[in-house]
Amino acid sequence: MTTQRRKKVLVFRSADVHQTNRALAHLRGQFPGAEVTLLLQREQVESFSGNPHINKFCVYDSRAAGSWKEGMLLIRKLRKARVDLVVIPCRNSREVVHLSDAIVLSLIIPAERRIILDGRLQEVGLSFSRRMRALADMLACLMVSGIATVMTCLMLSMWRRPAPGDRVSKQSGKPVRVGILIPVLPDISHTFVYREILAMIEQGADCDVIALEEGDYGVLHPEAQELLKRAIMVPRLSRTAAVLRYLFFLVRSPRRMAELIHLYRPHSHGDKLLFLRFEQFHNVFHPVQSFGLIGLLKRRGITCIHAYGSTYPATRAMVAASLLHLPFSISTFVDFEHESDFRMLYEKIEGAAFVVATTGYCASRLISMTSGAFRDRIRRIVLGIDPEYGRDRVQRVDQASPLIMAVGRLVEKKGFDYLLRSLVLLKERGLFPHCMLIGDGPERGKLQALAEEYDLWDCVTFAGALTNDKVLEYFGPEHILVAPSVYAGDGERDGIPTVLVEALICETAVVSTRISGIPELIEDQRNGLLVPARDGEAIADAIQKLLENPGLRKEYGLRGRKKVRAGFNVYKSSGQLWSLIEQRCAGSNCNTNPS
Structure with missing residues (x-):
């Protein structure tokens, strides 16, 4: 057989x-x-x-x-x-x-x-x-790269670094056209960005929304669906097309290209041919990825760039700004905290017209990681929400009450393993609340294994990723949201998790940790409870306190809604950002080539 x-x-x-x-x-x-x-x-x-x-x-x-x-x-x-x-x-x-x-x-x-x-x-x-096109592209790329290598070496041998005073971008008098760069669309983790852009547009901002990467269509939030109707995707370039675009600027703007190579060499082990390295062609953080964007910006007549994200969006904005002689600005979250290729925070802030930090914590961290000289260039603008968000939601009635919720990507920085440990303690104390984990990610297998090890299958549901209009159905004063955020081993961390803002405006009591910008939203024992990070027992104590005090849950929820409506209004924050873009980036000269 x-x-x-x-x-x-x-x-x-x-x-x-x-x-x-x-x-x-x-x-x-x-x-x-x-x-x-x-x-x-x-x-x-x-x-x-x-x-x-x-x-x-x-x-x-x-x-x-x-x-x-x-x-x-x-x-x-x-x-x-x-x-x-x-x-x-x-x-x-x-x-x-x-x-x-x-x-x-x-x-x-x-x-x-x-x-x-x-x-x-x-x-x-x-x-x-x-198959034939792929083979032809590989062969053509090898030939064109040889020419580009020789020309790069000749150019750099003749180049002399100009005086700092020569590096000022002058607006040419062309009509202002702003390009807003978003990291990825669609994506379940960038809803706060999509909301701010849609609010700017709703208030009359005239801009091109440009998505650098096409994302995952598996779960589409309503905001992503709306932005997809007007966003422009950066086209993918073949290797040959990318090298030809590089050659174009090498011939047309040799000084700018030489300055750009000089800027990046210290961050690429002194490699003068970093734009010609085939092995980096799929590295989203590498500056070679900027050439597809540059072509799109030229075709659209963009005169000013604003990038969401200090990693690869800011890298591509800085490269495009350098080669096209345009001003650029950046909105940062806490993405700058963990190591990534070409992080280059100092150079990006030095070259930008202004930088937006979404929390006071982020602003102070940026200054401490770069220079106090940038203090006036960094502005704090919170990422807000529609004050009427969730008002017309229909709450589910088929769920146990009170329900413990946790919402987010299943990754280390969310700290969901400590929530599971807290549930074990609550069971030992004779409390049996039901917990729903909403989200997906690389740690799902680990968390499910923990739930099995802790014998929690009777009280934990892994709901997977849901659209935020579906998540809304679980918010309300009778439930509790737990966001046990931690500092991850690779430096990743939350800023202010969007779900905290969403929960509070729906009058949901929250438990979270004292990390990053979270205390700027949650005032301990006033509109929620804050506990130390990585402390399952403290999380259990906080959950128990809210479970046993329905009045306290309602009180915290009301105060939370009041704070969000007063200080996290997306129409106010998006208006502040658009004013900055008009005043500091689109309407004035700026240094586009950091020294």
């Missing part, structure tokens, strides 16, 4: 973690007994460790010395494997020009089938024309 061979599926890791996870879950559903291998870079393994849909990792390191040798060994290893299906996740199957390396590699690997899986989980076969 012969046994059937187990099906083998090889998945290329997408630039988007959420998209890759959704693709893996989809494939596991299609092939329950298959051996699924994820191909990814070494530094990406942690993001997928514990994913139940992955059987094996195939790891490589494109940044290591001698990476071409490792690449050859990887190809040899993959060719020896008997693979039934090769899957390349892609946000949009109509735009795959940037995937030429993945397509060519998939052709080298012996496989029965090769498919592209797009953001809506639709399968698209690798047609003959797609």
